[in-house]
Amino acid sequence: MKKILQDYTKEELGEMIKPSFRAKQIYDWTYHKYASTFEEMKNLPKAMRTDLDSEFTLRPLKTIQVQDSMDGSRKYLFELHDGHTVEAVLLLMREAQYHEDGTLKHHRRYTVCISSQVGCKVGCAFCLTAKGGFMRNLTAGEIVSQLLMIKADNDIDANRRVNIVYMGMGEPLDNLDNVAKAIKIFADPEGMAISPNRQTVSTSGLSSKIERLGKMGLGINLAISLHAVDDELRQQLMPINKAYNIESIITAVKNFPVNDRKRVMFEYLVIKDVNDDISAAKKLLKLLNGIKAKVNLIYFNPYGGTEFKRPEEKDMLRFQEYLTQRGLLCTIRESKGLDISAACGQLREQERSKNENIQG
Numbered sequence: 141m142k143k144i145l146q147d148y149t150k151e152e153l154g155e156m157i158k159p160s161f162r163a164k165q166i167y168d169w170t171y172h173k174y175a176s177t178f179e180e181m182k183n184l185p186k187a188m189r190t191d192l193d194s195e196f197t198l199r200p201l202k203t204i205q206v207q208d209s210m211d212g213s214r215k216y217l218f219e220l221h222d223g224h225t226v227e228a229v230l231l232l233m234r235e236a237q238y239h240e241d242g243t244l245k246h247h248r249r250y251t252v253c254i255s256s257q258v259g260c261k262v263g264c265a266f267c268l269t270a271k272g273g274f275m276r277n278l279t280a281g282e283i284v285s286q287l288l289m290i291k292a293d294n295d296i297d298a299n300r301r302v303n304i305v306y307m308g309m310g311e312p313l314d315n316l317d318n319v320a321k322a323i324k325i326f327a328d329p330e331g332m333a334i335s336p337n338r339q340t341v342s343t344s345g346l347s348s349k350i351e352r353l354g355k356m357g358l359g360i361n362l363a364i365s366l367h368a369v370d371d372e373l374r375q376q377l378m379p380i381n382k383a384y385n386i387e388s389i390i391t392a393v394k395n396f397p398v399n400d401r402k403r404v405m406f407e408y409l410v411i412k413d414v415n416d417d418i419s420a421a422k423k424l425l426k427l428l429n430g431i432k433a434k435v436n437l438i439y440f441n442p443y444g445g446t447e448f449k450r451p452e453e454k455d456m457l458r459f460q461e462y463l464t465q466r467g468l469l470c471t472i473r474e475s476k477g478l479d480i481s482a483a484c485g486q487l488r489e490q491e492r493s494k495n496e497n498i499q500g
């Protein structure tokens with residue numbers, strides 16, 4: 141099997157390919173010009189292009205489905221070399237803005253949500269990714285390639301700023317080594333140049349790994365999928381809470397190095413009649429006291445076969461208002477791409493059940 145070119149840092153490629161300045165050129169073709177074959181890399185000697193082609197692939201992912209949402213978001217289903225599939229989503233955060241004279245004021249602003257594993261071991265009760273079980277970790281190159289494919293497919297200029305959130309399928313901290321490597325490859329100034337402060341790792345709360353990530357000193361942003369404020373309920377929703385309870389997460393967050401201008405994001409998936417009451421908001425406020433935090437409320441996005449329900453808008457607003465009036469920054473996540481089944485895992489699951497129906 142061919143190696144995945146995106147699995148390697150520029151320094152590693154420089155060790156493998158001599159003379160080492162070739163690594164820089166290959167990085168340029170790969171991450172700036174979106175070359176999909178070595179043949180395109182015209183400033184490399186012909187023999188080298190042939191050798192590279194027999195050793196490496198530049199396209200470890202195959203796009204098998206693209207779904208457009210009304211709000212401009214676009215969801216991708218990618219197939220890996222072993223037939224497994226993962227999702228990634230291009231989120232249009234803001235349309236381009238123009239001055240009165242028609243000149244450009246702001247470019248479009250994008251965030252890309254990418255996957256770190258095929259499936260997930262954590263097994264949260266509300267999450268569709270969990271239903272398919274865990275298959276395997278993604279390699280750094282498979283993580284990096286999701287964004288690369290999306291940028292190439294949408295003609296997003298190499299130097300256009302894009303934010304990355306590790307909020308697709310999988311638990312990034314359960315695949316920390318490969319995720320950390322992807323973070324560094326994304327950040328290479330001669331590659332995509334996406335600084336770690338534009339990248340956010342979202343975790344279900346593996347406290348010991350949060351500590352490890354912090355010690356790595358990457359400068360990455362942290363998001364915690366909290367979803368509940370007492371251990372009993374959290375354990376029901378997220379079995380991982382037995383191993384890492386709320387207190388351990390809060391301690392890990394307090395030790396995490398946060399960029400001066402940033403906050404730790406606490407994601408709170410709101411489920412009707414489960415965690416949408418004001419007493420939960422009260423406890424949340426207390427829990428986050430002393431932490432540079434912001435809260436992101438997420439509407440539970442229902443899917444076939446789930447017992448959970450989407451919360452009422454008035455309850456979301458009441459929850460938010462309770463927190464903001466007491467000085468805690470709290471946003472409600474716009475249901476980006478809701479019509480294309482926003483929460484990751486849902487497109488893949490549709491595809492799987494379609495296939496099962498065909499086979500059955």
Ligand code: SAH
Pocket residue numbers: 266267268306307308309310311312342343344364365407409438439440441442483484
């Ligand atoms: N495993 C990591 C990152 C991937 S999950 C984590 O849990 O943080 C990314 C987000 O998708 C989580 O915040 C999760 O709560 C959310 N999510 C899962 N199922 C959802 C659903 N049905 N509706 C809305 N959000 C969902």
Ligand code: SF4
Pocket residue numbers: 260261262263264267268269270308309310311343344365
């Ligand atoms: Fe895994 Fe995150 Fe889904 Fe929980 S919410 S099962 S941690 S992907």
